[in-house]
Amino acid sequence: MRRMLISGLLLLPSGLTGFAQTPPAIAQPAASPEWVSFLGPFPAVESDEGKADLAILLWHQRTRTPADIQRAASEVKLTLEAYATASGRSLNPTQFPKTAALIDKVGKDTKAVTDSLKKHFQRPRPYLTDGRVQPAIERETSPSYPSGHATRGVIFGIILGELAPERREALLVAGRQVGVDRVIGGVHYPSDIEAGQRLAFRLAAAWLADPQNRAAVDAVRVAEWSQPAKP
Incomplete structure (x- = not known):
């Protein structure tokens, strides 16, 4: 049974260890059999899980607040600003240009994988399947599974946690919230978020197993994160 997101944050491991096998390299074809097998199929519409998926989405639709919608809308274009409070820094790209460039690279590498997996699975967005779903934020035409925002939200939190280990958990919480907000906004099923x-x-x-990427993270930490955050 898949874990479902209801009103809180989907709890996932906060570390990067404990995998039974070495993860496939990102350099492999994005929709490689390893990535496809790792995710597995999305729930069928008429399955119990599929019905629960829709019910949870509709529950969020009924209970979302203007503040929820505003936050979800602000994350449609996901930037460093979504992590400012969790990081204890402003994260203005003009003040953190190397961090912004690093996150941009992570985002592009990640999107290459999620876009190809979306193309493989071809899950329609919830509002294309059920007319009761009324998104509160910008609709998208790309397939729904896995959620690219949920994937990038968490991986950005992980990478930022490498730059500020003392803020790691808060950054992961902020990253998970990005995925939650895609359900609140009505553009993804909970299972899209769980997969992402x-x-x-x-x-x-x-990504971090690549020596060049690890060296880039270390260089950015020294250049822009050596000073402690302001209380």
Whole structure:
């Protein structure tokens, strides 16, 4: 049974260890059999899990607040600002240009994987399947599974946690919230989020295993994160 997101944050491992096998390298074809097998199929519409998926989405639709919608809308274009409070820093790209460039690279590498997996699975967005679903944020035409925002939300939190280990858990919470907000906004099923968040931990392990990527993270930490955050 898949873990379902209801009103809180989907709890996932906070570390990058404990995988039974070495994660596939990101350099492999994005929709490689390893990545496809790791995620597995999404719930069928008429299955119990599929019905629960929709019920949870509709529950969020009924209970979302203006503040929830505003936050979800602000994350449609996901930037460092979503992590400012959790990091204890402003994270303005003009003040953290190397961090912004690093996150941009992580985002592009991650999107290459999620876009190809979306193309493989071809799950329609919930509002294309059920007319009761009324998104509160920008609709998208790309397939729904896995959620790219949920994947990037968590992997950005992981990478930022490498820069500020003392803020790691708060950054992961902020990253998970990005996925939750895609359900609140009505553009994803909970199972899209669960898949994307699981994928993020797997991708982060592969990305950080690359010596060049690890060296880039270390260089950014020294250049822009050596001073403690302001209280």
